[in-house]
Amino acid sequence: MTEALLRVSNLKKYFPIKRGVLRRTVGHVRAVDDVSFEVFPGETLGIVGESGCGKSTTGRTLLRLLEPTSGEVWFKDKNLSQLNKSEMRAMRQHLQIVFQDPYSSLNPRYKVGTILSRPMEVHGLYTPKQRIQRVEMMLERCGLNPSAKDRYPHQFSGGQRQRIGIARALTLNPSVLVLDEPVSALDVSVQSQIINLLEDLQEEFKLTYLFIAHDLSVVHHISDRVAVMYLGQLAELATSDALFSDPLHPYTQALLSAIPHPDPRAKRERILLSGDLPSPANPPTGCPFHTRCAHAMDICRKQKPVWREERPGHFVACHLYGSAVEGGIPR
Amino acid sequence: MSQLPLQPANSAAVAAGPRPRTRSQRLWKLMRSYPSMFIGGFIVLVMIVVAVFAPVLAPHDPLHQFDNGLNQMGMPLGPSHQFLLGTDPEGRDVLSRVIFGARVSLEVGVFAALISLVIGVVLGVVSGYFGGWVDMVIMRFTDIILAFPFLLFVIALVAILQPSVANVYIAIGVLGWAQMARIIRGQVLQVKEFEYVQAARAIGARAGFIIFKEILPNVLAPVIVFTTLNVGTNILIESSLSFLGIGVQPPHPSWGNMLQEGMTVMQLAPWMIYVPGLSLLLAVLGFNLLGDGLRDWLDPRVGK
Numbered sequence: 001m002t003e004a005l006l007r008v009s010n011l012k013k014y015f016p017i018k019r020g021v022l023r024r025t026v027g028h029v030r031a032v033d034d035v036s037f038e039v040f041p042g043e044t045l046g047i048v049g050e051s052g053c054g055k056s057t058t059g060r061t062l063l064r065l066l067e068p069t070s071g072e073v074w075f076k077d078k079n080l081s082q083l084n085k086s087e088m089r090a091m092r093q094h095l096q097i098v099f100q101d102p103y104s105s106l107n108p109r110y111k112v113g114t115i116l117s118r119p120m121e122v123h124g125l126y127t128p129k130q131r132i133q134r135v136e137m138m139l140e141r142c143g144l145n146p147s148a149k150d151r152y153p154h155q156f157s158g159g160q161r162q163r164i165g166i167a168r169a170l171t172l173n174p175s176v177l178v179l180d181e182p183v184s185a186l187d188v189s190v191q192s193q194i195i196n197l198l199e200d201l202q203e204e205f206k207l208t209y210l211f212i213a214h215d216l217s218v219v220h221h222i223s224d225r226v227a228v229m230y231l232g233q234l235a236e237l238a239t240s241d242a243l244f245s246d247p248l249h250p251y252t253q254a255l256l257s258a259i260p261h262p263d264p265r266a267k268r269e270r271i272l273l274s275g276d277l278p279s280p281a282n283p284p285t286g287c288p289f290h291t292r293c294a295h296a297m298d299i300c301r302k303q304k305p306v307w308r309e310e311r312p313g314h315f316v317a318c319h320l321y322g323s324a325v326e327g328g329i330p331r
Numbered sequence: 332m333s334q335l336p337l338q339p340a341n342s343a344a345v346a347a348g349p350r351p352r353t354r355s356q357r358l359w360k361l362m363r364s365y366p367s368m369f370i371g372g373f374i375v376l377v378m379i380v381v382a383v384f385a386p387v388l389a390p391h392d393p394l395h396q397f398d399n400g401l402n403q404m405g406m407p408l409g410p411s412h413q414f415l416l417g418t419d420p421e422g423r424d425v426l427s428r429v430i431f432g433a434r435v436s437l438e439v440g441v442f443a444a445l446i447s448l449v450i451g452v453v454l455g456v457v458s459g460y461f462g463g464w465v466d467m468v469i470m471r472f473t474d475i476i477l478a479f480p481f482l483l484f485v486i487a488l489v490a491i492l493q494p495s496v497a498n499v500y501i502a503i504g505v506l507g508w509a510q511m512a513r514i515i516r517g518q519v520l521q522v523k524e525f526e527y528v529q530a531a532r533a534i535g536a537r538a539g540f541i542i543f544k545e546i547l548p549n550v551l552a553p554v555i556v557f558t559t560l561n562v563g564t565n566i567l568i569e570s571s572l573s574f575l576g577i578g579v580q581p582p583h584p585s586w587g588n589m590l591q592e593g594m595t596v597m598q599l600a601p602w603m604i605y606v607p608g609l610s611l612l613l614a615v616l617g618f619n620l621l622g623d624g625l626r627d628w629l630d631p632r633v634g635k
Contacts, residue, residue: 065532092535105526109548118544119534168530 004074005208006062006176011035011071013054013061017281022136022156029281033232034071035268039176044209046240048216048255053275054232055212056100059178062210064088073141075176093123095153096169102161102183106153112164113149119172122302138167141204143197159190163197170205178210183218185320195222216259220244225313227302228252231288232280234307238314248316250293287319361376361628368624374617381430382437382602389427390415393584396422407600417602419592420583428584429606435585437613439500439569440562448558451511456542458512459519469512476509485568486577503565514557518550525549552629556622563618570611586611 002299012035014028031054039045047055060066062073064080074081075095083091099105106115116135117171120126126134136146142163153161162182179198183191195218203208213219219226220240227237228249236249247253273292278284284291290300297319305317381388391397391414400422402408408418416426458469465606476484485502492498522528523546531541572578573587581588586607594604 060529065529065531089535089537092533097530097533099526099530101526105530107525107527107545107549118531118536122534122536122540165530168534172534 005041005076006039006210007072008038008058008062009036009072009074011028011058011061011073012069013066014069027281029285031280032061032068032234033280033283035229035232035234036071037227037234037237039208039210041175041208042202042206043224044222046211046213046219047229048213048219048226049229050277051214052280053229054280055214055229056180058229059097059210059212060147060182061185063092063178065097090123090316094174095176095178096172096174097178097180098162098165098169098182101185102158102165103185105165108153111150111152112156115153115164116168116171119168119247123172125172134171135167136173136253139164141170142167142202143193145230152206157190158186159193162186162190162194164198166194166201170201173205174207176208176210178212180212181214182211184213184215191218198222202277216244216255227256231278231283233288234315234317235289236314236316236318238311238316242311242314247309248314248321249289249318250295250320251289287317352361365624365628367620368628371617371620371622371624374613375621378433378437378614378617382434385430385434389424389430391424391427393423393427393431394582395424398422400424407596407603409600410602416606417600419589419600419603420596425589425602425606428589429586429610432584432586432589432607433610433614435496435573435579435583436566436569436611439495439503440566440614440618443503443507443565443569444499444558444561446501446562447508447511448554450505451508452515452554454508455512455515456519456546459516460523460538460542460546466516470516471510473509481506482568482571485572486575489572489577494580495574497580499569499572499578500565503568507561507565511554511557511561514553515550515581518553518586519546522549523545552626556626556629559618559625560606560622561617563622566611566614566618 002275011032012030014030016025017027017029018024019026033054035058037045037055039220047058049055057066061068062080064073068081071081073092074138078091080088080095110118113132113135116138117128117131120131120134125131132149135149135305139146139148144160144163145166148156148160148164153164156164161187166182182198183194186194198209199222201207209222211219211222223240225237226240226243228235228243228251230251236243236247236252238248243252244256247256252269256275257269257271273293275292278288278291284301285291287296287300287305290296293300299319303319305319306322307315307317308322310316310321397414397418400408400414400418401420405420407420407422408414410417414424414426416424416429419425419428454469454473458466484506488502488506489498492502528541528545531545536544569578570585570587570590573585574591576588576591578587579585581592589607590604590611593600593607597604
């Protein structure tokens with residue numbers, strides 16, 4: 001297998017909870033709790049999970065938009081968590097992000113051309129003339145008219161603004177793009193256009209995507225491999241096809257059973273989860289999912305399951321696999 | 332709206348009304364929508380013109396004591412052809428003094444507001460953007476400043492600095508930034524969370540770049556509004572100081588010390604307090620109307 005482009009190991013991000021007059025720290029929200037994965041060059045790794053599970057925080061923490069509590073992020077042979085501020089600023093050229101909300105991600109005071117040439121200006125790349133050419137080229141590549149550079153963000157629709165957001169991320173020629181729910185704020189018809197655009201751009205610019213979303217069908221479509229997150233931890237990681245056809249973790253199975261099926265008469269079993277998502281400030285002991293899992297055993301309540309490769313390339317954190325129980329769960 | 336049933340084809344055009352086309356039409360629409368901004372703006376403009384062209388506009392030297400400026404009993408004269416608004420107990424022309432007083436008021440109001448603006452914006456932005464203990468320290472300091480009776484504090488500072496026009500606006504400006512800092516901090520906290528600020532960080536921009544290029548342009552509206560209102564307040568404070576005798580020193584004219592001089596002869600020469608008093612009222616009203624109007628115009632969410 002090829003060398004990983006991005007390696008995340010034991011990443012943790014805890015937010016302190018402060019109470020009282022003295023603002024003492026009374027606890028932590030474990031938004032990302034010991035997450036490790038690798039991203040290979042040219043692939044799309046999808047991260048799915050319900051809201052509040054820490055998928056966006058993972059994306060932002062690995063870019064150091066939020067400082068990680070602990071853990072390491074390696075980009076090629078550089079440890080991003082060890083870089084000082086100016087080294088990290090320089091490194092940001094290679095790692096870019098596209099945000100969820102196309103309305104708040106563009107500064108309303110500037111014309112699109114200014115917004116798009118900012119990244120190059122900050123890094124001192126190209127001459128002013130070349131920057132304009134590059135802005136026009138990027139707008140065109142992202143399916144917009146180059147004349148868009150002379151207009152303001154509010155003059156565009158949500159889908160067009162998301163294209164501008166993508167163009168901005170690409171002006172620096174990054175190799176990794178974190179897509180933080182890039183289509184969930186858009187209409188379904190526009191979503192598919194943006195997804196197609198992202199696929200085209202990936203091919204053209206040899207990009208590696210970290211695609212964060214909660215929409216399973218979108219993730220299935222665009223991702224090569226998919227990671228499932230639950231309560232700040234990874235539950236399962238496998239190739240997209242393996243995960244969607246043969247999910248191992250009970251949580252993944254429940255998630256997948258919630259996807260609507262195009263054939264209303266198709267017979268299928270829906271796994272309904274009972275209870276609410278536990279608070280990440282006070283996560284359950286052992287396996288974080290045991291409070292809602294239909295297959296929970298004693299060991300799940302006591303011991304945190306290890307992250308193991310159940311099948312080649314198919315990782316899962318669940319006591320149902322491995323030595324604990326023979327044969328896995330009945331399906 | 333007319334009583335006629337709307338035609339579907341042009342209902343949008345009817346609902347929106349005729350679109351103003353020329354520049355003067357647009358201006359007229361703006362004036363009708365925000366009358367207080369234009370009334371206030373007009374008053375402020377008049378005041379600026381009067382202050383700037385005071386030497387040209389004033390009929391006499393404001394410091395000159397006219398031999399014929401007092402009557403036989405040594406009392407000030409009422410309005411006449413020579414002295415349009417009468418004279419004061421020293422035999423000086425009240426109109427000329429009021430005109431030169433506008434200079435002092437405007438100078439103190441504007442410069443004090445600018446000093447407050449700079450201090451308030453810097454502290455507010457630093458406090459809001461960096462947060463943590465920096466925010467804590469700056470905000471508690473702001474609370475302390477706000478807890479003191481403002482006028483008393485200014486009086487103390489002017490007393491230390493020696494009364495003069497420059498020291499008056501320095502004292503008012505140096506102590507008047509607290510509210511500005513709070514407003515800016517609140518705005519920065521809000522704008523900071525927008526994803527375009529995150530995007531700027533993701534690009535690799537420095538904190539200074541983000542503050543000046545991404546955040547400040549988006550908090551400008553309340554800054555302009557508050558500074559305008561602040562000018563009015565400062566004019567009032569300057570008058571209070573001069574009235575109390577620690578602002579502009581006689582014989583130099585200021586609306587505040589004119590009021591004070593006039594108070595002693597109020598019964599016999601009421602113009603001595605009406606003239607500077609009304610000028611003060613108009614000036615403060617002008618800046619307040621302008622500030623309120625600007626707020627309605629720049630930030631439609633508040634007010635109205």
